[in-house]
Amino acid sequence: MSSLRDFSKKKKPEDYYVNLIQELERINGRLHAFNEISHDVDRGFPISVKDNICVDGMEATASSRMLKGYKPPFDATVVQKLKDAGFSVLGKTNMDEFGFGSFGINCISPARNPFDEERVAGGSSSGAAVAASIMKYHLAIAESTGGSISAPACFCGVVGFTPTYGVISRYGLIDYANSLDKIGFIARSSEDISDVFKLSVGKDGFDSTCADFKPLKKEKDRLVIINQLYERLDKGIKASFDRSVRRLSAKGFKIGYEDVNEIGYAVPAYYIVSMAEASTNLAKYTGFKYGEQLTDFSMDYNSFFSASRNVFGEEAKRKIVLGSFIRSASVRSMYYEKALKVRRLIINRLKEILDGSFIISPSMPVLAPKIEEARAFTPVQNYSMDVLTIPPNLCGFPSISLPSDYVGGLPTGMQIIGDHMEDLSILSFGKEWEKDFIYRFKYNIGEI
Amino acid sequence: MEKSEFERLLKICRLDLDKKEKDRLKDDTEEILKYFDQISKVDTHDLRPAFHPIELQGQTRKDKVIRFDKSERLLKNTKTHRFFVLGPKV
């Protein structure tokens, strides 16, 4: 059932929005889903916007101290389109600083998992997933570079959809890695996302990489599991995934297994490309013009810049240093250019499979870890957690993460990958799954 | 990575870190680069680099002037002096 239609049909009490905002603020004090909650909403279906996406007049910090106080004088194209369609922006959601993280902990106050508040919400769109998980009627505009929608959607038991690269304009998105960033959605059903997705696509005069959405319609009933990924799964996740696969098989899907020997290289290739691009995107933050601003202009500009750039978080600094190194002239061909070729190799190989099938896997190889556990991971351990979400993101394929099971009270997710422009097909797959799999939620703020 | 090379890199990045942060970042950098080095094993001859994941059209804009109607608000985020943006000394 589409909650969009349900919401518009329902008669709401006069103080509906006031109460919604009040209740949300109360719970947000514990869960840290929102960086800012608007008090101006009195109509429309409530949506939230990840804090790296611009909303005219609201702060856009990307959860970075570097951008504190930055109020863009423009709406992101996607925000503009949804505002025009009658949606209301309820607030800006928390995230890993600039999108750099898989657990939502690289920021000042990490969002907490509604299913177990000691655990992470997943990242980087942590607040977006929590928002969708705690509100009865909600749609979160989120963004993914390497899995930032699937990971938190999986951990918070909601649907996360990442479209084909370039079908939704990136105008108004604070860049992480321009050839990888995709604006997408997190909500409680594939149907809601499908409705909003159709409103959000289309060419845009402000983002030249944004292409017309020309849906590819192919009947597919075959689901492929990649052996090399399946082998890497945590025991509990494997068992849970097997149960989901059996359900799908009972629904009539054919299950296939294929080898993709190169798939393991997707993670390093992704991190090389994304860090190279990120390090240039982060160069613009130099302590004047917007956000973090120093006032002692009499310092020499180099010292001024360095002094201001100290407020970057640890992962941001790591990406600046590594990204700058791997694009330097002496090693560029070894890392940056090589990674782009590996990307081509993986796109070509996965396209062969996607020609007649969808690719299916769990969304994350583990259950949501405790915040303290996640903090103890080394960077390489951290990056390896993205092994399942990176292949579609590196290749610009659309993917959807659906809640698929509950293990020890925590949700697990499965991820379905389609070919470029098969966005609507995988959303339909989600609707099919939701026909007889009931999602569970801990909160229902705004229930009517 | 040599210490001097790392110091030079930090300078290029305009990052001025204390010793503790520097040491940790240097260790991380070395560990991550080792992890990255595995891609050298992949055979990629004949392959063009994929700058984007999909083929794009190469759209250009018409040469038409459109004023940004909220230009005065652009300066709200900055410190200004006689309509100039104030910046550090060069």
Add this chain to the structure above:
Amino acid sequence: MKIGLEVHVALPTRSKLFCSCSTADADQPNTNVCPTCMGLPGSKPYLNGEAVRIAKSVCIALGCVVNGSISFVRKTYFYPDLPKSYQITQIDGAIGRDGKIKLENTEIRIRRVQIEEDPAKLIREDRYSLIDFNRSGTPLVEIVTEPDIKSEKELKEFLYVLWSILYYLGVDIDKEIKTDLNISLGSNRVEVKNVTGIKNLLDAAAYEASRQASLLSRGNEPVKETRRYDERSQRTEPSREKESEEEYGYIYETDLEDYDTSKIKTGDIEADVRKTAKSIASRNGLDYDTIMQLVAFDRHSLSLLNHGLNSTAYDPSTILNVVEAGKRFRSSVNEKSFSLIAEYIKAGVQIDKEIMERIRKGLKPDYKTPDKLKIREFISKELENDPDILKRYRKNPKVIDFIVDTVSRKYGLPQKSVAEEAKKILTGEDD
């Protein structure tokens, strides 16, 4: 002596390279700006097709191979005038390569022609800097030569030939040209960065040539270094910042794509413009060379003249002023307003923003002579602003012409009435 140049020239488009802001001069800093040319987080570039078209004509004119597919890179470096801390420019995917310019006795090879964005304008102050983003994002081409220039004479000749080639494409290098000069008399390359204007470029080259020659004559090899040219002292001096290739860390600009240039029509631009100019000249009894100078292959000015010059005959200086106004207020001067602008100019009115506003509304100049008191008030105000004028007048009565001119231009008044009143005030006749 070996000299190589990297010459940066602005392309005559109406809007900027990656956003729709106007490239026209503005009265105030930071008015022709938007999120993109200020580099605000969330903004994106969108390539101006006209800039590519003009750049393609430049390449053809310089005998370059035009690349069928072009792309852009990010050149990352830190400076307060660079909004994103990277400049969008070209290298491997540059629009042109392998061209040449013929001089009388030799040939200068062009290595590359690339499209790039201009940084903002920066004014140095003692305790801070002032930045104006109006210039940020202006489309430029950078023309990179091989180090084939062998004397100061050849340098002069090269610049003259380059100037005349580009002039007919509407690219006026005499106005604003920024050059990086590589010059070596010995075995080490010395680079003089960011020399503005042609005169400074020649002076900088002359200074370097004699500096290096004098070092060599004493048996010292000039060191490989980057220097800057100081206009005031007319000398070059070692630059404080040392930049190496490594620091730029070029990567592909993925906010943009590969662009197909093969279908862009440049036509025989030179022939087209000559034809139109001839027709304008014959229709209006004007000198062909004057027309060519006025339009300088600037399509907007050309079309302005072509369509605006039909009915009335204008003297060349009026036409010149209309075209100038057309260049300044590019977006709002059209063929319809041509005659109106000419009328204001004939009336001795300076074309500024307010006058343009009147013209946009279709209002004619206000010929009604204001009463004498009002005129006297204006003149007195002018005299108060500049008390020295009276002293100068006593020494030289011709100064009155200057006052009359200033006042009548400023307030759009007929010169005759202003002259009458001014004379009375200055000679003290009316006391």
